[in-house]
Amino acid sequence: MNYKAIIADDEKELRGYLKTMLAETWPELEICGEAANGKEALKLVESCRPQVAFLDIKMPGLTGLEVAKKIAGFCHIVFVTAFDQYAVEAFEREAVDYLVKPVIKKRLTQTIQRLKKQLRSSPEPPAGLAEMITHVLANLQGNANANYLRWIKTQHKDNIHLIPVEEIDYFQAEDKYTLVMTAQGESLIKKSIKELSSELDPQQFWQIHRGTIVNVSRIENISRSLTGRGVIKLRKRPESLTVSRNYLHLFKQM
Known part of the structure; x- marks a missing residue:
């Protein structure tokens, strides 16, 4: 049958x-x-x-x-x-x-x-x-x-990959997609920053800008720019991330 x-x-x-x-x-x-x-x-x-x-x-x-x-x-x-x-x-x-x-x-x-x-x-x-x-x-x-996300699913051509969230340095909005940044490189996913902000563990990931979520464990230091915004230096990464004024309160405990 x-x-x-x-x-x-x-x-x-x-x-x-x-x-x-x-x-x-x-x-x-x-x-x-x-x-x-x-x-x-x-x-x-x-x-x-x-x-x-x-x-x-x-x-x-x-x-x-x-x-x-x-x-x-x-x-x-x-x-x-x-x-x-x-x-x-x-x-x-x-x-x-x-x-x-x-x-x-x-x-x-x-x-x-x-x-x-x-x-x-x-x-x-x-x-x-x-x-x-x-x-x-x-x-x-x-x-x-x-019940927070433990893996991020990415796809390249016909291959589907799972990235443990612990390996992710930060997420960055990119047009209608989101960039997933890790030490191994970058991947695009369809989830928005807004969706991710409610699905990731807030003890591990902080939204620091309308288009950015950072893995707190990857932060090396934070300083203030001349405009009053925060500037995050990440461990083992050359780029810096901007913290908008709306999210600076998160770092008072650090």
Whole structure:
């Protein structure tokens, strides 16, 4: 029997990447639809009637977890997530299928083998799946305040890289994108400074300008310019960063 699946992720490139990986590892699986947000995913499940749904956990509108809670009785679910300590721990604890971005072929193959076994024994999703997802949601909401980004995902051509936030010196706005600056070089991401400011640990990263967020541990010293603005010298970097007057209060404790 041939099975159908949907892929839901708000990033088109990552949907395409997973679709290609699935074509290689499960060629008989039909991808009957792709969704860019949670509401589209719900509509696809209703119209396509897939046996499997691959859901990114962070999507606009409805998250993958919220979608999963609604469709748990209709299909098998595999969550796809950027590495997140709390999410991974919650998935492991509840024995829920998940893949960590960037998806690795070995892990995907293991997940597919498990899905095929489940589908052969019963096309119906596991009993109690909705309850498992409710527990995962409760665990994640309990850790919401500590659930800061631990990795930044970047893409160069067909390669996806994960940069640990500890390795990042600073973020700099660049037109509609943001530059991620590390000792190894620079990368562009689509997240805005505004988005990053709410997703990074405020104990580790400070916004010092409308277009700049700095890793506090990389600061060597700060001085004042003739115009009254702050000037940050970073460790092992030649450039300096400007601190606007609105953010100078952050450095009173240093």
